[in-house]
Amino acid sequence: MARIVMKFGGTSVADLDRIRRVADLVEGEARAGHEVAVVVSAMSGETNRLVAFVDALDGDLVGGDNKTRGDAIDDEYDAIVSSGEQVTSGLLAIALRRRGLKARSWLGWQIPLKTDMAHGKARIEAIDNELLDTSMSSGNIAVVAGFQGIAADGRISTLGRGGSDTSAVALAVALKADRCDIYTDVDGIYTTDPRIVLEARRLKRIAFEEMLELASLGAKVLQVRSVELAMNNNLPIRVLTSFAEDGADNPGTLVCHEDETMEERVVSGVAYSRDEAQITILRLADKPGMVAKICKTMSDANVIVDMIVQSISKAESAANLTFTVGKRDLDKALAALEAVKDEIGFEGITSDSNVTKVSIVGIGMRSHTGVAQTMFEALAERGINVEVIATSEIKISVLINAEYTELAVRALHSAFELEVA
Numbered sequence: 001m002a003r004i005v006m007k008f009g010g011t012s013v014a015d016l017d018r019i020r021r022v023a024d025l026v027e028g029e030a031r032a033g034h035e036v037a038v039v040v041s042a043m044s045g046e047t048n049r050l051v052a053f054v055d056a057l058d059g060d061l062v063g064g065d066n067k068t069r070g071d072a073i074d075d076e077y078d079a080i081v082s083s084g085e086q087v088t089s090g091l092l093a094i095a096l097r098r099r100g101l102k103a104r105s106w107l108g109w110q111i112p113l114k115t116d117m118a119h120g121k122a123r124i125e126a127i128d129n130e131l132l133d134t135s136m137s138s139g140n141i142a143v144v145a146g147f148q149g150i151a152a153d154g155r156i157s158t159l160g161r162g163g164s165d166t167s168a169v170a171l172a173v174a175l176k177a178d179r180c181d182i183y184t185d186v187d188g189i190y191t192t193d194p195r196i197v198l199e200a201r202r203l204k205r206i207a208f209e210e211m212l213e214l215a216s217l218g219a220k221v222l223q224v225r226s227v228e229l230a231m232n233n234n235l236p237i238r239v240l241t242s243f244a245e246d247g248a249d250n251p252g253t254l255v256c257h258e259d260e261t262m263e264e265r266v267v268s269g270v271a272y273s274r275d276e277a278q279i280t281i282l283r284l285a286d287k288p289g290m291v292a293k294i295c296k297t298m299s300d301a302n303v304i305v306d307m308i309v310q311s312i313s314k315a316e317s318a319a320n321l322t323f324t325v326g327k328r329d330l331d332k333a334l335a336a337l338e339a340v341k342d343e344i345g346f347e348g349i350t351s352d353s354n355v356t357k358v359s360i361v362g363i364g365m366r367s368h369t370g371v372a373q374t375m376f377e378a379l380a381e382r383g384i385n386v387e388v389i390a391t392s393e394i395k396i397s398v399l400i401n402a403e404y405t406e407l408a409v410r411a412l413h414s415a416f417e418l419e420v421a
């Protein structure tokens with residue numbers, strides 16, 4: 001007998017028929033004698049619908065033109081957007097009981113799954129699994145509402161978009177599960193988003209570090225924190241589809257520590273993110289401490305700066321500084337910069353939210369040369385201009401005009417021959 005955590009995302013529980021299908025899959029594991037905890041997301045589209053309600057009302061209060069949710073309402077945001085998972089956990093528990101199985105739903109506060117106070121993007125601090133353990137040991141399937149927990153203030157918290165993945169991994173760690181299976185609408189991790197590149201290929205295995213980069217750089221198939229947590233606890237995750245026919249082969253992808261059986265590739269995948277916006281500070285004085293002042297302005301405004309590039313004109317002893325911030329934070333960032341313009345001393349600010357960050361990722365990049373050259377040649381051949389570049393040991397990211405997103409992803413996918421097994 002094994003202990004298994006199974007997680008089902010929004011499309012896997014999109015309607016009652018899909019929930020019946022999930023119940024079949026859970027029943028299969030339970031009847032095989034395993035102890036099962038299931039984590040569910042809200043029905044697909046539901047969380048977006050709830051977020052839109054909050055944003056609309058929040059907009060009313062501050063004059064209708066804000067794009068950044070006021071901090072003052074984040075606790076209520078959590079009370080509202082967590083509700084989608086309450087519905088699906090209850091429905092799945094009913095579907096399981098109707099199959100003659102013992103099952104009950106668990107909300108975050110009932111477990112309790114404790115988080116910090118960062119409402120809207122809370123981190124899990126502890127899971128008290130005593131109640132769950134007792135219930136599961138007496139034969140109950142635990143159906144856990146993903147994405148939610150309870151903060152130290154006793155209020156509901158949520159774990160950031162896509163957070164049910166993290167609920168599942170954290171639960172698997174706490175319950176010392178033998179397996180953590182993440183069911184979704186694609187049959188594994190691909191070399192790039194299979195919705196953009198038809199030739200994308202499913203990987204049999206991928207190293208935690210590569211998955212972490214891909215997820216951080218925009219591949220929304222797993223939430224970043226879920227990969228971090230799995231890596232730190234050495235818990236392999238299997239990503240597979242809930243849409244497979246009965247009895248069909250469904251091996252998925254194993255996300256695990258790097259080992260010698262992994263494909264020997266320089267680049268493993270291509271990711272893209274449309275969530276960033278570009279800001280350029282014009283004619284900043286070229287002297288020590290100026291970039292630090294800009295970065296401080298951003299961090300004081302609670303804005304995270306990602307890619308940075310500076311171009312200096314020695315003749316004029318001035319620099320243009322370009323960097324990226326989250327699209328949601330753009331207005332907040334511009335307002336903060338405008339407020340310190342005279343104090344810091346620069347000529348102006350421009351911004352562009354019509355940009356995409358496209359990245360290549362691979363642990364093989366550590367030991368190979370010429371990767372950047374192949375990347376930039378592939379982009380140049382298609383006439384795609386690169387605005388900002390960022391690199392690490394195992395990734396290269398470029399910021400480009402959003403219009404060329406698909407073209408760039410396809411160009412890089414084929415330049416590194418990722419379609420070839």
Ligand code: ADP
Pocket residue numbers: 008009010011012041162183184185186188189190191192193194195214218219220221222269
């Ligand atoms: P769920 O609702 O099950 O959590 P998500 O929509 O969060 O599912 O994640 C699955 C989606 O991730 C896929 O439909 C796919 O379009 C997208 N995706 C992006 N990059 C990749 C990738 N490299 N491999 C697989 N899927 C990817």
Ligand code: ASP
Pocket residue numbers: 009010041042047048084146147160161162163164165
């Ligand atoms: N329902 C939440 C979201 O859409 C959490 C999840 O699906 O993982 O972000």
Ligand code: MG
Pocket residue numbers: 009162165220221222223
């Ligand atoms: Mg998801």
